[in-house]
Amino acid sequence: MKNLSIFNKLVYMLNSLIATILLLSFLLPYISPKTIPVFAILSLFVPFLIIINMVFALYWLLQFKKQFMLSAIILGIGWVFSTPFYKITESNSSLNDDIKVMSYNVRMFNHWKWIDDDKISKNIKTFITEQSPDIILFQEYYNLEKPLFNYPYKYIKTKNKQDKIGLAIYSKFPILNTGSLNLEHTSNNIIFADILRKKDTIRVYNLHLQSLQLNTSKENFGQANSEKLVARLKERFKKQADQTEIFLAHEKEFKGKKIVAGDFNNTCYSWVYNQISKNKKDAFVEAGKGFGKTFNYWFPMRIDFIFTDETAIINQFSSFSEKNSDHFPIVTKINW
Known part of the structure; x- marks a missing residue:
């Protein structure tokens, strides 16, 4: 952090906040809306949070800053443990009796x-x-x-x-x-x-x-x-x-x-x-x-x-x- 400009320090603080919210959102599938209903609202914004964290990771990566690891690690956790946000490959087979x-x-x-x-x-x-x-x-x-x-x-x-x-x-x-x-x-x-x-x-x-x-x-x-x-x-x-x-x-x-x-x-x-x-x-x-x-x-x-x-x-x-x-x-x- 000490090697960052004042602007980048502010960016990293915002990055940390949004990355933390995304990390918390990975708990959403296990908490009933009847238990914490306000938490359920976050489920609508998870795709947006993923996109923003991708932007942050790219921002730091283009500057060759190690701060890209924060969003990258949390996105990696989501990739492994939650439903895919984006599918790279597809199945395109077909049978006559499908x-x-x-x-x-x-x-x-x-x-x-x-x-x-x-x-x-x-x-x-x-x-x-x-x-x-x-x-x-x-x-x-x-x-x-x-x-x-x-x-x-x-x-x-x-x-x-x-x-x-x-x-x-x-x-x-x-x-x-x-x-x-x-x-x-x-x-x-x-x-x-x-x-x-x-x-x-x-x-x-x-x-x-x-x-x-x-x-x-x-x-x-x-x-x-x-x-x-x-x-x-x-x-x-x-x-x-x-x-x-x-x-x-x-x-x-x-x-x-x-x-x-x-x-x-x-x-x-x-x-x-x-x-x-x-x-x-x-x-x-x-x-x-x-x-x-x-x-x-x-x-x-x-x-x-x-x-x-x-x-x-x-x-x-x-x-x-x-x-x-x-x-x-x-x-x-x-x-x-």
């Missing part, structure tokens, strides 16, 4: 005109037709009068008979059984379908966990309302924890082949991800490449996931950049 699965939060097909484009639903239909997945899991599905997708089997669940918004599972294979976990006091939900493929019954769960409903406008992030924002986030993270426990209790009863996918509204550095991913394979980790970004934000956020049971083989994974929603579609090829 099952192609897509998960897509379609944001109600732009029903409320968030995007200034009247062709959003048509664009989504074209994209899905081109990809031709065997199974599609939709979150924030809007039940249109004229169906967009020509699939022989489907299960659509809205919160009540008057609602048009909910979750959907479309399948090219017969659906034997369906159900809903009917999450209470929320517009979010979890549904499932037992799908018959050849002689196998595969349970497919579609999760849409508690939405955070963040608004980046000044009225939400201004100083006067920051405490209210934190309080709302704490409550929503606790709801996610409750919903995760409900899901895990239900999932435990099914012992066969399994696909678990959807919009978790949380990152892979969270307690929610850690709990749901136990004894499962993450399709991105197994076969993906790059950041696997699934949410349209200025830094890479992966909050949509596809998991399988441990007996499955993940042959491919892709995250697309179709800007027809605030989420990007993800697709994987699975075999057993």
Whole structure:
């Protein structure tokens, strides 16, 4: 430190603070939001913290300063012990009898005109037709009068008979059984379908966990309302924890082949991800490449996931950049 300029000393102090926060964030997967709810908020910012620490390491390295070791060591710890932030290699194999699965939060097909484009639903239909997945899991599905997708089997669940918004599972294979976990006091939900493929019954769960409903406008992030924002986030993270426990209790009863996918509204550095991913394979980790970004934000956020049971083989994974929603579609090829 004594050989550093005053400016670099200030930079190193900031570097030390952010590196320490990143190191603490590695504990997030093991602490329930119901225990320390405010700590759970940090899970949203772990990708940002990783990027900032990479910048710090590069800053010191270009100056041939040993201070680069601080961020480098902590990034190395994260690389070894936490879920990958970036995948360098991918699996790109394929078998004729792979099952192609897509998960897509379609944001109600732009029903409320968030995007200034009247062709959003048509664009989504074209994209899905081109990809031709065997199974599609939709979150924030809007039940249109004229169906967009020509699939022989489907299960659509809205919160009540008057609602048009909910979750959907479309399948090219017969659906034997369906159900809903009917999450209470929320517009979010979890549904499932037992799908018959050849002689196998595969349970497919579609999760849409508690939405955070963040608004980046000044009225939400201004100083006067920051405490209210934190309080709302704490409550929503606790709801996610409750919903995760409900899901895990239900999932435990099914012992066969399994696909678990959807919009978790949380990152892979969270307690929610850690709990749901136990004894499962993450399709991105197994076969993906790059950041696997699934949410349209200025830094890479992966909050949509596809998991399988441990007996499955993940042959491919892709995250697309179709800007027809605030989420990007993800697709994987699975075999057993």
